[in-house]
Amino acid sequence: MDEELKRKIEKIYKDTEVEFPERNRMVVKTKKASTLSILEFLKKEGFRQLKAISCVDWIKEGEFELIYHLAPLNSPLHVMVKIRIERKNAETETILKIFENAKVYEREIYELFGIEFKGNPDLSPLFLENWHDLPPFRKDFDTRKYVKKTFDEIPSVEDRNERT
Amino acid sequence: MRELELYFGPQHPGMVGNFSITLKVEGDRILEAIPNPGYLHRGFEKLMELRNWVQNFPFVCRINVIEPDSMEAVYAMAVEKLANIQIPERAKYIRTIVLELGRLASHLFGAWAYANMLGFDTPAQWAMADRDHILDLFEELTGGRVYHIYILPGGVRRDLPDGFEEKVMHFLHALASKLPDYNETFFENRIFYERAKDIGKIKKEEAIEWAATGQVLRATGIKHDIRKIEPYFAYDKVEFDIPTRVDGDAYSRILVIRDEMLESAKIIMQCIEKMPEGKVYERTPNPFKWKIPEGETYVRLESSRGELGLYLVSNGGNTPYRVHFKTPSFNHGLFILPKLLKGASIADVGNIMISLYVVAPEIDR
Amino acid sequence: MDRKNILKWLKEPGKMGHKYSLWAVYFCTGCGIIEIPPTITSQWDAERFGVIPVATPRQANLFMITGYVSVKTLKAIIRTYEQMPEPKYTVAFGSCPINGGMYWDSYNTIKHIDKYIPIDGWIAGCMPRPEAIFIGVTKLWMMIDKGAATGYIRYRKNYKFYRRNQEKLFGKLPWPPLYPVDEKENKNG
Numbered sequence: 001m002d003e004e005l006k007r008k009i010e011k012i013y014k015d016t017e018v019e020f021p022e023r024n025r026m027v028v029k030t031k032k033a034s035t036l037s038i039l040e041f042l043k044k045e046g047f048r049q050l051k052a053i054s055c056v057d058w059i060k061e062g063e064f065e066l067i068y069h070l071a072p073l074n075s076p077l078h079v080m081v082k083i084r085i086e087r088k089n090a091e092t093e094t095i096l097k098i099f100e101n102a103k104v105y106e107r108e109i110y111e112l113f114g115i116e117f118k119g120n121p122d123l124s125p126l127f128l129e130n131w132h133d134l135p136p137f138r139k140d141f142d143t144r145k146y147v148k149k150t151f152d153e154i155p156s157v158e159d160r161n162e163r164t
Numbered sequence: 165m166r167e168l169e170l171y172f173g174p175q176h177p178g179m180v181g182n183f184s185i186t187l188k189v190e191g192d193r194i195l196e197a198i199p200n201p202g203y204l205h206r207g208f209e210k211l212m213e214l215r216n217w218v219q220n221f222p223f224v225c226r227i228n229v230i231e232p233d234s235m236e237a238v239y240a241m242a243v244e245k246l247a248n249i250q251i252p253e254r255a256k257y258i259r260t261i262v263l264e265l266g267r268l269a270s271h272l273f274g275a276w277a278y279a280n281m282l283g284f285d286t287p288a289q290w291a292m293a294d295r296d297h298i299l300d301l302f303e304e305l306t307g308g309r310v311y312h313i314y315i316l317p318g319g320v321r322r323d324l325p326d327g328f329e330e331k332v333m334h335f336l337h338a339l340a341s342k343l344p345d346y347n348e349t350f351f352e353n354r355i356f357y358e359r360a361k362d363i364g365k366i367k368k369e370e371a372i373e374w375a376a377t378g379q380v381l382r383a384t385g386i387k388h389d390i391r392k393i394e395p396y397f398a399y400d401k402v403e404f405d406i407p408t409r410v411d412g413d414a415y416s417r418i419l420v421i422r423d424e425m426l427e428s429a430k431i432i433m434q435c436i437e438k439m440p441e442g443k444v445y446e447r448t449p450n451p452f453k454w455k456i457p458e459g460e461t462y463v464r465l466e467s468s469r470g471e472l473g474l475y476l477v478s479n480g481g482n483t484p485y486r487v488h489f490k491t492p493s494f495n496h497g498l499f500i501l502p503k504l505l506k507g508a509s510i511a512d513v514g515n516i517m518i519s520l521y522v523v524a525p526e527i528d529r
Numbered sequence: 530m531d532r533k534n535i536l537k538w539l540k541e542p543g544k545m546g547h548k549y550s551l552w553a554v555y556f557c558t559g560c561g562i563i564e565i566p567p568t569i570t571s572q573w574d575a576e577r578f579g580v581i582p583v584a585t586p587r588q589a590n591l592f593m594i595t596g597y598v599s600v601k602t603l604k605a606i607i608r609t610y611e612q613m614p615e616p617k618y619t620v621a622f623g624s625c626p627i628n629g630g631m632y633w634d635s636y637n638t639i640k641h642i643d644k645y646i647p648i649d650g651w652i653a654g655c656m657p658r659p660e661a662i663f664i665g666v667t668k669l670w671m672m673i674d675k676g677a678a679t680g681y682i683r684y685r686k687n688y689k690f691y692r693r694n695q696e697k698l699f700g701k702l703p704w705p706p707l708y709p710v711d712e713k714e715n716k717n718g
Contacts, residue, residue, distance in 0.1 A: 127202035
């Protein structure tokens with residue numbers, strides 16, 4: 001059943017690669033432009049739930065990698081659809097029309113990595129307030145330097161050793 | 165009537181955890197609910213990239229405070245898959261017992277939270293007192309009441325002490341004999357039935373569309389459990405059932421939780437009978453020099469709230485390259501909760517939020 | 530009642546009565562959500578010590594900061610603390626408020642909380658057991674007897690330094706200062 005699915009995908013979409021790296025896991029590597037049509041095809045084949053959207057920052061290659069995790073209800077197979085985006089002006093299309101619960105995952109990735117999702121109506125900040133620095137999960141954001149600059153510079157009000 | 169804006173805020177006598185919802189209200193009906201997370205955000209996934217593979221163990225159990233064992237177990241599974249380590253048979257059975265005891269403790273905590281929110285003090289005090297006996301068992305086994313650091317890559321940290329199995333069986337028999345009291349006071353109480361029936365109703369097709377997992381999905385009639393779909397540890401060697409209900413409202417979810425507690429007790433008793441002898445730990449290399457080969461993996465297990473998943477990427481170094489936790493409360497609390505609160509009354513906000521089993525530290529990480 | 534204490538009760542009845550009934554605001558700020566419910570329910574009963582949880586800060590005079598504090602939570606803590614009537618006491622649990630604890634290099638947690646609000650007592654542990662919480666409460670009673678639990682008096686005396694620290698972290702604060710701050714002194718100091 002899995003081999004048949006692989007043949008179907010590779011016949012329709014010419015620029016994708018399908019692999020089975022371990023038992024019950026399928027990886028589909030594709031280009032940014034055919035994301036929406038591959039996800040719609042997989043949803044019709046039975047992969048009806050979007051579990052998560054992850055993002056990895058490959059700073060040495062100058063690219064972000066987005067991974068969409070899909071799973072069906074009655075079989076143990078788990079699919080990861082991977083695309084690559086360039087790092088400088090990172091943007092891509094939203095997948096709200098296919099999976100409605102992608103709204104919250106895209107909001108989180110916009111705040112922590114800085115990738116813009118065109119078509120998503122609500123990209124307001126989720127965890128951080130008044131944040132004016134780099135998006136914090138990128139590899140060039142040094143969190144220890146930030147802590148020294150912001151928190152350690154504030155002086156204490158009274159000497160701790162004075163009190164009994 | 166005028167439209168008002170209220171804060172069901174972080175300081176509230178029924179709120180469990182640090183979470184806030186902004187409500188737009190007209191009279192007693194809610195027009196719109198906007199959840200406001202971020203009060204517990206520590207940037208966990210970024211901090212884990214700065215510590216090596218073994219230093220992350222005391223760190224990772226503090227993500228979800230109410231059930232820390234499932235976080236340790238999912239990280240141990242991912243590291244063992246990437247580094248290709250096989251764990252001994254006895255360790256698999258011990259890990260199953262620890263996970264099921266953690267599930268019982270978490271369900272009793274949820275029963276306290278729900279009864280406290282509704283103002284129903286008697287079963288709340290009973291549930292919290294019974295949970296304390298489980299924490300005493302954990303203290304004898306691992307040394308700590310709340311944070312255990314017991315499940316490591318390669319097995320578990322040490323073997324069961326003498327007389328531990330008898331204490332566990334004694335506790336399970338005591339809990340099962342209290343069940344008629346719980347049924348009469350809490351689960352089959354007429355006032356609780358009126359409060360929880362037909363609140364927060366979800367249909368079968370909606371639950372699949374909205375990617376719900378755990379009790380939220382099982383209360384609508386679908387038998388879906390990761391322990392049966394992709395068994396891990398010793399779950400393929402014990403027999404247990406998956407309870408479901410068909411209505412999809414808050415009352416069905418609480419009854420599914422009650423039936424699951426009995427199934428957990430059955431699993432623990434079977435594990436104690438079938439456990440083989442042997443060693444419990446497989447040696448791993450020196451933690452300061454341990455480099456795991458390049459690769460990526462996705463592992464999942466069934467926690468007490470739903471499907472918990474971890475996506476781990478390694479680039480051949482001493483520390484992880486990227487760690488991403490897929491937690492069940494992220495979806496239930498930020499996507500399903502505002503949809504269910506539209507049109508509800510103010511007295512039911514806490515009702516719906518706790519019956520969906522939303523826990524704030526899992527959302528923020 | 531102990532016969533040795535009768536003199537103390539006759540000399541200062543107000544202090545003895547208020548010491549044995551400290552009511553705590555119910556606000557779970559961090560990891561400590563896991564050890565507060567066992568402390569206030571029937572297994573480790575905190576009502577023997579006079580500590581019960583109340584619903585609003587206007588009725589309370591003990592504030593327990595349980596666990597780490599993030600930047601968003603600190604705003605809620607300052608607003609709650611300023612709403613409590615005097616005399617009020619604060620106790621910090623765990624090792625994270627003392628010096629950052631396990632999250633010392635996180636960009637969103639507060640490392641030393643007594644730069645922003647005054648703290649009377651610290652309890653070490655990760656999470657402290659219910660017995661440690663009770664020992665902390667009895668030590669607070671001894672401090673109240675000696676007159677050393679003076680957090681709220683220090684807040685009133687040094688208010689302009691606390692307010693300056695809070696504004697360095699958050700920018701301009703949307704609520705007015707609690708005690709009058711002199712504008713001329715602020716520019717120099």
